[in-house]
Amino acid sequence: MTVALTIAKADIAARAHALGFDAFGVASAREPWPAGARLEHFIADGRHGDMDWLAREAHRRSHPQQLWPEAKSVIIVGQSYAPDDDPMTLLAEQDKGVVSAYAARRDYHDVVKGKLKQLAQWLAHASGEEVKVFVDTAPLMEKPLAERAGIGWQGKHTNLVSREHGSWLFLGAILTAAEFEPDAPHQERCGSCRACLDVCPTDAFPAPFQLDARKCLAYLSIEHHGQIPRAYRAPMGNRIFGCDDCLAVCPWNKFAAASAEVKLQARSDLIAPRLEDLVRLGDADFRQKFSGSPIKRIGRGRFVRNVLIAIGNSGEPALAAEAERLLDDAEPEVRGAAVWALSRLKGRAELSAAAARRMAESDPDVLAEWRAALGEAA
Structure with a gap:
């Protein structure tokens, strides 16, 4: 018979930081939340474009317990990928390509998931409860969960913003059947700022906190199959994979520091190739x-x-x-x-x-x- 060990939330946070994660928080996996309804409206309006998998898995994304009914808490971790320099300056070098800051590094799925599995295995042993690990590849909405876990808030560009890490965080999640006291949800702190909305070269934000992926250069250059719609080719400029404009202009980035994680350092051959x-x-x-x-x-x-x-x-x-x-x-x-x-x-x-x-x-x-x-x- 396995005896569950006593474990505190502070112990999990300490282990997460020891593994190199820059942010940590806990959200309830039981409480109702509005993220599922927002996703329904997003899909109903066709704003998901070619990403049919969003529509197919909408029900499973509507709440963490739709993915795993036994889940009681969600452990959210963040890994900073703040670039050393302003990515916007590279847009002027027109004979060179601009790769989104996250993609100029080793695949974050591999880096974050490897460490997250270590944390999850330790948590499962220490708590005696089952766990499940997620890094962007399963129908779990990490950004709303990170907001509920107090790590940051979803800004007007719909991405997570942190007071400590700006708009540059990779997220990972652990669903656990153990129950821990949730952190207080983070309050939205965009205020009157609309820098991320105004900088978008394709006007992909129909309103603050809303995104139409069909107009987004990150979506068009990565997810979209076939020819790029003609209206968005000139606005692409020299962006060859993704678009960081709305992230890069966020004023909260002034507090962000580049990660010391060796595996997340940018590859020199992908900076303005x-x-x-x-x-x-x-x-x-x-x-x-x-x-x-x-x-x-x-x-x-x-x-x-x-x-x-x-x-x-x-x-x-x-x-x-x-x-x-x-x-x-x-x-x-x-x-x-x-x-x-x-x-x-x-x-x-x-x-x-x-x-x-x-x-x-x-x-x-x-x-x-x-x-x-x-x-x-x-």
Whole structure:
């Protein structure tokens, strides 16, 4: 017979900080909460875009106990990924790509989950109760839980904001059948500030505390399949994976410090990498370069599509040859983006000549790109 050990919430917090987590809090897994209703409205309005898994799992996301009925408490931890410099400055280097700060590091799923499993195993042994670990890959809404656990609040950009860590926190959660005193929920402290709303290049926030993912450059460059909608290509600028604008302008970032966690230090080769180098990546090169990176998950096709959009926005005629080379790529996503990039860097006569050599194109989306580029009716 297993005897449950006595354990205090302070003991769990101390263990979490010893493992390198920067934030810690506890929320009740039993209490009702409004996050489920907000998700329903988000999906009903179609603001989830191509993320069909959100709609499929909406019921399981509506409350932690829908995921695991035996859960009584939720342990929430946060890991800072505050960048050393302002990511916004990189937007001016148009011949280079901008990778979201979180993706310029080792995949946070691996880093956070590894430490969270250690904490969970210790908690299970010390409490004698079952636990379950979650890091962004299961239908659990960590941000509302982190707000309820007192770690921060969901800001007007819908991301978590912390007084100590700004808008730069990775979150992880442990559901436990043990019950601990919950922390007081954090109060919203955005005040009259709307910097995150005003900086958005695509006006993706229909109202404060609401996001339309279909307009969000982070969603479009990562989750969206196929061609990027034409209205959002120029606003993408040189953002090739994600968009940090709404996070980077948050005034609370002035208190954030870069993590001392070695595994979360930014990779130097992903800070303003040259577009010319990235667009030449074949599939094997892509997988090798982004091994251990969240970028690997979107695949070479979508990534090079994004790089070609950046090339089209670069104003660098020297990069036109890179776009033209990819007009014959095996991936339709790449070919279509190459057409658009070339149309931004070459004159109509050169574009027409390139089109004439590719009369065998059969993909309807790529054909639409050619018609639009040549000024014909789509």
